[in-house]
Amino acid sequence: MKALILVGGYGTRLRPLTLSCPKPLVDFCNKPMILHQIEALVAVGVTEVVLAVNYQPEKMMAFLEKQEKELGIKITTSQEFEPLGTAGPIKLAEKYLNDSEPFFVLNSDVSCDYPFEKMIEFQKETGAGGVLLATPVDDPSKFGVILYDDHGKIESFVEKPKEFISRFINAGIYYLTPGVFDRIELRPTSIEKEVFPQMASEGLLYAMELKGFWADVGQPKDYLAGQTMRLAAFEVNNREMLAHGPGIEGNVLVHAKAIIKSGAVVGPDVVVGEGCVIEEGARVKSATLLKGAHVGAHAYVNKSIVGWASRIGKWARVDNHSVLGEDVSVADEVLVNESIVLPHKGVKSNLATKTIVL
Numbered sequence: 281m282k283a284l285i286l287v288g289g290y291g292t293r294l295r296p297l298t299l300s301c302p303k304p305l306v307d308f309c310n311k312p313m314i315l316h317q318i319e320a321l322v323a324v325g326v327t328e329v330v331l332a333v334n335y336q337p338e339k340m341m342a343f344l345e346k347q348e349k350e351l352g353i354k355i356t357t358s359q360e361f362e363p364l365g366t367a368g369p370i371k372l373a374e375k376y377l378n379d380s381e382p383f384f385v386l387n388s389d390v391s392c393d394y395p396f397e398k399m400i401e402f403q404k405e406t407g408a409g410g411v412l413l414a415t416p417v418d419d420p421s422k423f424g425v426i427l428y429d430d431h432g433k434i435e436s437f438v439e440k441p442k443e444f445i446s447r448f449i450n451a452g453i454y455y456l457t458p459g460v461f462d463r464i465e466l467r468p469t470s471i472e473k474e475v476f477p478q479m480a481s482e483g484l485l486y487a488m489e490l491k492g493f494w495a496d497v498g499q500p501k502d503y504l505a506g507q508t509m510r511l512a513a514f515e516v517n518n519r520e521m522l523a524h525g526p527g528i529e530g531n532v533l534v535h536a537k538a539i540i541k542s543g544a545v546v547g548p549d550v551v552v553g554e555g556c557v558i559e560e561g562a563r564v565k566s567a568t569l570l571k572g573a574h575v576g577a578h579a580y581v582n583k584s585i586v587g588w589a590s591r592i593g594k595w596a597r598v599d600n601h602s603v604l605g606e607d608v609s610v611a612d613e614v615l616v617n618e619s620i621v622l623p624h625k626g627v628k629s630n631l632a633t634k635t636i637v638l
Contacts, residue, residue: 282328282377283321283384284358285314286369287340293499296605296622297570297587302340304331304388307570308497309510309551310535314340315347317386320394322351326384329353330376332369334360367471370456371464378458387452389498391506392490393513399455402488406432409459409484412476413451415494423449424472428487434480437472448487451494459484500585500603507568508549529565538569541577559594576612584616587623600633 287304297306304314318329331340344355358373370377370385377383382403384396395413403411412434414426424439425446438445450472463475479485493513495506511531514521523534523546530548534540538552543560546552550564553571558564561578572589575581579592584602592598593612602616605623610616614627619635621627627637 281324281326281381281383282330282379283326283386284330284332284370284373284377285317285386285388286366287314287331287333287388294503296603296620297585300588300606300623303498305340305343307553307568308391308503309507309514309533310553312343313391313497314344314388316391317388317394318347318351318353318355320396321384322353324396324400326396327353328376329355330373331355331357332360332373333357334363363468364466365468365470367464367469367475368467370471371461371466371469374461378461380458382455382457385454385456387496389496390452390494391497391510392451392453392494393492394453395488395490396455399453399488402432402486403455403457406486408486409457409479409482410476410486411455412485412487413453413490414448414487415451415490416447417449418447420444420447420449425449426487432486432488433483434476434485434487436480437477448489451490452496501601503585504549504566504568504583504601507551508566511549511551544575 294303305312321329341357348355356376358376360369364372399411417423421440424437425441426434426448427436427446428434476485493509495502495509497503497506511533515531523532527545528547532547532550534552535554537554538556540546540558541560544558544562546558546564549566551568553569555572556569558575559577562575564575564581566583567581568585570588573586574591576592576594578595580597582599584598587604587608588606590604590608592610595613596610598616600618602619604621607624608621609626611628615630616627618633619631621637625637
């Protein structure tokens with residue numbers, strides 16, 4: 281069985297982190313985003329994963345060659361030299377994917393419990409030409425919603441409805457049969473607007489409802505919200521992965537090679553990466569510390585992402601969806617509020633709200 285992961289382009293929504301690292305390799309809950317997906321695919325018998333990329337394929341493959349050996353699978357890239365939308369990359373990768381068997385397609389930004397086995401079973405039961413994973417949202421007016429019958433057969437798609445008609449939207453994960461290749465031209469094409477509506481009109485497209493959390497983690501606020509959901513899922517299904525003990529509040533994931541000093545308070549909803557240090561008296565909550573980050577004594581970090589090897593000084597405050605790129609230094613007693621700091625920069629004085637340090 282094979283799978284295609286739509287990696288896409290420059291990761292602009294997750295800058296400044298993607299200035300140092302391709303988006304799929306940015307850690308999410310102490311593991312590269314794309315590795316969560318690949319491991320889940322391998323668990324249901326996928327033996328070849330194709331990455332649809334148009335940015336830094338060399339960096340990704342250098343990392344993924346190691347994963348190939350560890351996971352016992354084949355990982356290849358299908359490179360776009362112009363943006364092909366959400367359907368064009370499927371056609372471009374046909375030579376890798378088409379072995380006359382159904383295959384998975386995933387958007388690389390999606391985090392959930394990946395019910396791949398259930399999607400396979402559902403496709404067999406229904407004989408669908410494609411199975412689309414559907415997830416409920418609180419405000420469907422911001423999305424295109426899916427209308428389907430009691431058996432899951434999709435009847436239509438409605439873009440940003442003004443009146444409530446459904447809570448379910450496209451979750452960005454599909455299980456498709458090879459017939460889809462004949463429906464896609466090798467050009468910039470939208471699978472949501474050009475391919476799926478036609479399949480639905482022919483009664484070939486089904487929706488399977490996702491149970492559990494779902495998040496698009498492609499931008500900082502959503503990354504942190506998705507992290508909270510993933511940690512909550514660990515609490516239910518893999519509680520042993522979470523940290524416990526003095527100074528830990530709520531769901532916290534701490535790398536075995538991280539150090540949290542006595543008197544620091546961490547959590548809830550925090551991920552502490554490899555080699556990170558949190559000094560005494562520091563307070564960290566609803567945040568991510570990437571590999572090698574250092575939080576000084578009595579510093580405060582809240583609802584923010586601290587990049588690789590970045591250093592936050594004593595009594596400093598990083599708050600309100602701030603993002604520090606790689607190797608950023610924040611001086612003692614400095615406030616960074618709702619701001620973005622690009623890699624290798626120093627912050628020596630307070631930043632006004634929504635400042636970008638270039």
